[in-house]
Amino acid sequence: MQFQQAKFLASYGTFAQIPPPTTMEIAFVGRSNVGKSTLINKIFQRKSLARVSAVPGKTATINFYMLPPLTIVDLPGYGYAKVSKSEKQRWSGLISNYLASDRDLRLILLLIDMRHAPSKDDLQMIEFLVECELPFLIVLTKADKLNKTEREKRMKNFETEIPYFSQIHVIPFSAVTREGVSEVQAVLEEIAADA
Numbered sequence: 001m002q003f004q005q006a007k008f009l010a011s012y013g014t015f016a017q018i019p020p021p022t023t024m025e026i027a028f029v030g031r032s033n034v035g036k037s038t039l040i041n042k043i044f045q046r047k048s049l050a051r052v053s054a055v056p057g058k059t060a061t062i063n064f065y066m067l068p069p070l071t072i073v074d075l076p077g078y079g080y081a082k083v084s085k086s087e088k089q090r091w092s093g094l095i096s097n098y099l100a101s102d103r104d105l106r107l108i109l110l111l112i113d114m115r116h117a118p119s120k121d122d123l124q125m126i127e128f129l130v131e132c133e134l135p136f137l138i139v140l141t142k143a144d145k146l147n148k149t150e151r152e153k154r155m156k157n158f159e160t161e162i163p164y165f166s167q168i169h170v171i172p173f174s175a176v177t178r179e180g181v182s183e184v185q186a187v188l189e190e191i192a193a194d195a
Helices: 034-042 085-100 120-131 148-161 183-193
Strands: 007-012 024-030 064-068 070-074 105-113 138-140 170-172
Touching: 024 034, 024 085, 024 183, 034 070, 034 105, 034 183, 064 105, 070 183, 085 120, 105 120, 105 183, 170 183
Parallel strands: 024 070, 024 105, 105 138, 138 170
Antiparallel strands: 007 064, 064 070
């Protein structure tokens, strides 16, 4: 796949605006500021395909990107405290409506910050994905911010903090060292080969 040929398609602020799917979809989901935009830019070898912001909660829409035969879907970050209740409800409606809808969703990449235990929202998302039998893997972001000992400790802790951890495909990722980039690309190529 020519990853750098990915193109931005459109942003939608409400679920009703989203057109029906025309291709297989891969969705990215995670807490605000976990690094979804950064991961997308690294995978597609583009500096600003997805807008990166230092301000958490910046992605307040569902953003669609096209890399035939896949559509890449960037869902709004969840769990950001400093937005109004109505805005939180809108985001949560966008995420849950999208995930519960009848789309050709082949994989969800759930991003979790490797430095911390998963949040309550992360755990709810895992339970939701398992209950709905949606295919997902976990990308542990900001891997470069931990030294070898801290990293081993976090990986050990994840075994008890994340339900079904041993059965989930987990990819540590770093935007700095590019760790995990080719592994995520290989997963997307495998899915695209089924088209």
